[in-house]
Amino acid sequence: MALASVVGNVLIVGTGGAVRLTKSGLGCPTWPRCTDESYVATSEMGVHGVIEFGNRLLTFALAAVVIAGVVAAWRQRPRRRPLRLLAVAAAFGIPAQAMVGGLTVLTNLNPWVVGLHFLASMAVIAAAFAFWRRTLEPDDPARPTVPTPLRGLAWVVAGVTAAVLVVGTWVTGSGPHSGDAGAARNDLDPETISQVHADMVFLLLGLAIALWFALRAVRAPAGALRAAGLLLLAILGQGLIGFVQYLTGLPVLLVGAHMLGSCLVWLAALAVLWSTRERRPAGIAETPQPHLATASV
Structure with missing residues (x-):
């Protein structure tokens, strides 16, 4: 459910x-x-x-x-x-x-x-x-699966993803698909705000790439690395749809796909954040994690 x-x-x-x-x-x-x-x-x-x-x-x-x-x-x-x-x-x-x-x-x-x-x-x-x-998961206390700086980077990625979604609504509010012929627009310049949105997507992409390489460098658990990889794929796919819809005059099918893509990127960012910690039942021994022990080296 x-x-x-x-x-x-x-x-x-x-x-x-x-x-x-x-x-x-x-x-x-x-x-x-x-x-x-x-x-x-x-x-x-x-x-x-x-x-x-x-x-x-x-x-x-x-x-x-x-x-x-x-x-x-x-x-x-x-x-x-x-x-x-x-x-x-x-x-x-x-x-x-x-x-x-x-x-x-x-x-x-x-x-x-x-x-x-x-x-x-x-x-x-x-x-x-x-x-x-x-x-x-059980209700036991959460334990980190990656070094603290990388967990912080995952939070930054989630925060930038949220910011990209916010600015995306501004782009939508300046565009032609208002929902009704008589609906008002937000009076922002479509080209300018679209450029701001694209710049933020590039920032998000760079952070996601950095996170993926950093997780590989510290030999993070497979779940965290897989989640970061899926986030990268989601961002790239969403970016491709965004550029194509912009260059082709915002056809409704691509705009609709872009909206669903936003949900997938958001879910992927949340999954990355979730993968940086785990909960183990009290009776299960914790697996040694060299990447945590050597994180300060």
């Missing part, structure tokens, strides 16, 4: 992107109702109403998944308080995200609020990811 929550949150980012890219952002012109008289889309609203209302229905399906996850975490024996807290955090993210989505409609797709809607999804994905990963 925890893994289903991660997948569901990524998919709803994709369907939310489809709402924007098909200009269906105001298919339901109000919230929480679809119209002033109806909670559901009507035939007079056409395909845009169907698309927007369909995305709202998916929120209920995702809510059912996360509630099931909370129930499963509460019923697990022995009781695991951290797991329960993460399950609740992931669950509460859904109504919070729905309220932000409602605010985007009530503000007529204000680009800053639309960006906040996407970033709220990234926060919920992070909570769902942590919930899922903790289901695979």
